[in-house]
Amino acid sequence: MIVFKWKSDLMQHLNERREGGSKIGFVPTMGALHAGHISLLQRSMGDGCYSVTSIFVNPTQFNNAEDLEKYPRTSGADIALLEAAGCDVLYMPEVVDIYDGKEEMSEIPRGGLDTLLEGASRPGHFAGVAGVVRILLEAVRPDKLYMGQKDYQQTLVVQQMLEHTQSKVQLVRCPIVREDNGLAMSSRNVRLSPEMREHACCIYQTMVKAAAQSARRELPVIEQESKEHLNSQPGYEVDYFGFYDAMTLEPLRHLPSGNGMVLLTAVWVNGVRLLDNILVQDND
Structure with a gap:
């Protein structure tokens, strides 16, 4: 090299x-x-x-x-x-x-x-x-x-x-590469304690659950429940958690018919900002 x-x-x-x-x-x-x-x-x-x-x-x-x-x-x-x-x-x-x-x-x-x-x-x-x-x-x-x-x-x-x-x-x-527990790999993860790094898998778990529900429940309801769940975790503060148009990032209230849909979140965990997302519908 x-x-x-x-x-x-x-x-x-x-x-x-x-x-x-x-x-x-x-x-x-x-x-x-x-x-x-x-x-x-x-x-x-x-x-x-x-x-x-x-x-x-x-x-x-x-x-x-x-x-x-x-x-x-x-x-x-x-x-x-x-x-x-x-x-x-x-x-x-x-x-x-x-x-x-x-x-x-x-x-x-x-x-x-x-x-x-x-x-x-x-x-x-x-x-x-x-x-x-x-x-x-x-x-x-x-x-x-x-x-x-x-x-x-x-x-x-x-x-x-x-x-x-x-x-x-x-x-x-x-594609996102994840740790064994599902946490999205990030350079910032090293700033988490071993315990918080293991517990932070709940971010991805919450997203997987929300994405699975998106075809049968109202999106704003899923978003609110997910935010409440994450905010209830010690040391967690959700900045955003929502379903968005995969190209324009316009917030969605219903399943899209055009550009696809991405679920995006940013969560503060003990002062460390963690990002994650799931392409729920990819029209590429």
Whole structure:
């Protein structure tokens, strides 16, 4: 695995690979890697791509300085994981290499998706995401971009950005990888105590139950009962839990007939924000 710190060196290397006929697959991450990240890399390699992973904790997508400070940083373990998985290139830039000394926000229209759900709870978050993904794509120039379904809203924002810029990059959304108890794998899980990490499986269990009921019960009733159940757990506070249009994220009161339906939730567990989702109806 070749490690690059500077964008210019990375671009030169990847240009040489393209000239040799390689297709480039790209997995952007913020580090603290786990099996979910590695599954994205494995998908890229399985697609026959020369596979690039980036590790960059992007300050512009954090609207809370304490959250940025607490974000886990495990570069040594991350490098070992990527090497063992067969990653071809790791890009580990500093802030100055990404933003050239100026942390900028993307002005690319995000169609209102950035103001809902995560966007409402974390103002400016998706502007930061869109901005850094645009910069990384300009450096890597991949054929395929691999992102996880766990950050479902993020994948919609990035897809909209790609369409707006008429990019030829193909976004590949990969399934959520879960721990043995069903908890969606996340870099933030390490901040949970072992007991809370085990108990947090009730988030997924509640979602599975809600999704199974969606065809025969009123959606708002299911949502309310699910929120009450989760809020009754010690240390839990639900930010949102609901059924949404899978493309527009419009809240749904009835089963959709067009874009499909996704069940999305964000839950604070002892001060750690956990996201999860289930595609109840997928019309892709």
